[in-house]
Amino acid sequence: MASSGIEARRQAAMEEGSAAYIARRKEIVRAAAHVFRDKGYEATLKDVAQALGTERASIYYYFGSKEELLQEIVREALARDMEAAHAIRKSKDTTPAKIRALIESMVISYAENYPHMNVYIEDLGRIARQDSEWAIDVIEETRQYEALVRSILRQGQEEGTLRDDIPINVASMALFGTVNWMYRWYRPTYPVPPEEIADGFARIFLSGFAVPGAEEAAGTAKGKQ
CATH class of the missing domain: 1.10.357.10 (Tetracycline Repressor, domain 2)
Structure with a gap:
């Protein structure tokens, strides 16, 4: 992920702190909490992405890991x-x-x-x-x-x-x-x-x-x- 520049993009977005970016992070947190509750901590970022109807790769723009x-x-x-x-x-x-x-x-x-x-x-x-x-x-x-x-x-x-x-x-x-x-x-x-x-x-x-x-x-x- 670092080679694709996603880590740098995530850091830049965090520092900018736009309302849309923060709102999406909160949405991902809510979805992840439900997934972890249902499947335990063994659940993956792919499970979180599926709950959100998106691809796992898009999660990395907001969070670096589970x-x-x-x-x-x-x-x-x-x-x-x-x-x-x-x-x-x-x-x-x-x-x-x-x-x-x-x-x-x-x-x-x-x-x-x-x-x-x-x-x-x-x-x-x-x-x-x-x-x-x-x-x-x-x-x-x-x-x-x-x-x-x-x-x-x-x-x-x-x-x-x-x-x-x-x-x-x-x-x-x-x-x-x-x-x-x-x-x-x-x-x-x-x-x-x-x-x-x-x-x-x-x-x-x-x-x-x-x-x-x-x-x-x-x-x-x-x-x-």
Whole structure:
């Protein structure tokens, strides 16, 4: 591809940044995300091109490789979530309200950007095993996002609006585990709308799933066995 001058043309087009070029890149990213979701990361640029009704060679004018496409998918997903989380952290809302807003932001983002988030979550382990500069940056940004969420939870414990008998790390992993598991079951055709999913997650996380006294009763029953 370099001998044909396509790499130089791509670089020049990126630097120029015309609206049409950027729009086409975004269209390719959306198509690639769907292809990777349906066929896994083993899918090829030819598969992406077929989904767009074009030739594989034309993709190289916008992206140099399949890996570069995945990087853009992940980059977009992280940028959106980080921006939303920072805004929530700086808001004047109470901590429980911030947590509800955070969960809603994560769920709505997941639904609106499906299947981009599927690709990111499913490939996070593979990304973590890489030692490229990009992979290191992604993992670092992911950790920053997790730290931001923990800071919100910690604020709630310090002000007395959240239980202080549950370690922050455990609580944050419960939150992330709940939302991130959506990649296994959520599809745009899911019968429950994203807003109701977010509300359910928030109710479970903030109020607890067991009725008052159920945990003590369960412990007593276990002791009698």
